[in-house]
Amino acid sequence: TGSHALNQFKTPKFIVAEAMEIMLIAVVSPVIRCEWQLNDWQVALVTTMVFFGYMVFSILLGLLADRYGRWKILLLSFLWGAYFSLLTSFAPSYIWFVFLRAMVGCGVSGHAQGLIIKTEFLPTKYRGYMLPLSQVFWLAGSLLIIGLASVVIPTIGWRWLIRIASIPGIILILAFKFIPESARYNVSTGNNKAAIATLQRIAKMNRSVMPEGILVEPVNERRGRFRDLLDPKYLRTTLQIWIIWLGISFAYYGVILASAELLERDLVCSLQTAAMKELGDDSEENHSPCHCRLFAPSDYRIMIISTIGEIALNPLNILGINFLGRRLSLSITMGCTALFFLLLNICTTSTGLIGFLFMLRALVAANFNTIYIYTAEVYPTTMRALGMGTSGSLCRIGAMVAPFIAQVLMSASFLGALCLFSAVCVVCAASAFTLPIETKGRALQVCNLSVVLPCPH
DSSP: OGGGGGGGOOHHHHHHHHHHHHHHHHHHHHHHHHHTTOOHHHHHHHHHHHHHHHHHHHHHHHHHHHHHOHHHHHHHHHHHHHHHHHHHTTOOSHHHHHHHHHHHHHHHGGGHHHHHHHHHHSOHHHHHHHHHHTHHHHHHHHHHHHHHHHHHHHHTOHHHHHHHHHHHHHHHGGGGGGOOOOHHHHHHTTOHHHHHHHHHHHHHHTTOOOOSSEEOOOOOSOOSOHHHHTSTTTHHHHHHHHHHHHHHHHHHHHHHHHHHHHHHHOOSTTOOOHHHHHHOTTOTTTBOTTSOBOOOHHHHHHHHHHHHGGGTTHHHHHHIIIIIOHHHHHHHHHHHHHHHHHHTTSOOOHHHHHHHHHHHHHHHHHHHHHHHHHHHHHSOHHHHHHHHHHHHHHHHHHHHHHHHIIIIIHHHOHHHHHHHHHHHHHHHHHHHHTOSOOOTTOOOSSOOOOEEOOOOO
16 A cells, blocks of 8 residues: 555655755865865864764664654754754854754754655565665755855855755755654554554555555564664674665765865866866965865866766666665675775876766765665664664764865875775675675565454354
8 A cells, every 4th residue: 555655755855955964064165164264174073073963863863763753753853953054054153163063963863764764664666666766856955055055155155055055954844744653663552543544544645445454563662772783683784784884974975075175176186177277276266365275166067967976876776776686786886986986096187087976976875775775674663763873873983084084184195095985895895795684575574564354254
């Protein structure tokens, strides 16, 4: 009955809002560097503190979501994130900016519950197709913030960019009345009445009929327990998933921040960007008193092109996930990511640089698609949100380290930074290949919303 249920959900729009909040730092960093005359480590600290907030709250909100429901935590996270995002635009100093963005990170950490709700409504055969398509909406959010930045920052400033970027999150709060709680979660807590009401609503929307019978599922009071993740049945899987999440996040945000750094500093073979050729090296428009260069229109165009790469491999990613399986598909894309990080060291034209960045964004996005699906599928309903939350928390450790590699170490040793990114990807590829459980074609565990038909006699 639930194969088309997600037509009513607003989770894609949630992804747009989250992408805008995360990508915001990449486009604002050059401006705040100049305004507050920041050093490399201070610029990197902004991103790190965003993900520190994400890391701390990801576990907490995952635990609460398993105990009290996905819907409540998702709403709380959006209220929190929208409030502090808006406050950021009024930050009077660098310290206040860092603190408020960390608070935004705390709120964004709960957005993963939207994916949990989505996963728990999708039938097994559709999950490998529908979940990767969510990447399109992440792309939309990323492109929207880059496009807005190219217009808003040069005219009315970065503070107005943040205010405008906060609008989607505020509007989406109104959409929560259309989002039901996960039926699987309701059944796992013994609230069958609410689960049936949700399924009946879906059946009506799909012009279908609920099958006869009753929902049967044992009520499990042991929900959201951290030690269940380390139970012998899941211990090896959990540890390897944590390694993969950490590495994928490290690579993903490394690519995003390195892209900005390459454009800002012209690190590759001392190439001049198109804008520098047009305006000249000593143009006051591109240089600030603190010796940093603001993004020119051509830089925004390059960021847009490389960002579009995030869906370039989506068709192949979907085929790999559904035919090769989650493990093999992830190990292949992680291995290719390691290779392309090393290729960035090749002296090339600006077109070649764009091509490498395009492929890297495509590969790191494919990695995220696959690990999101695998993590949501491998854990049972009673610990799914906590499993995703702890993975997201480890993921943010990688994101916290990435700025210091992409924005600090890269300035000192370009090849050293690329080799480090590549080595981490190789470790993740090996970990993915050796995961003990393959979830391709596997039903979600524990709460299957099984239907018991009345006895014919």
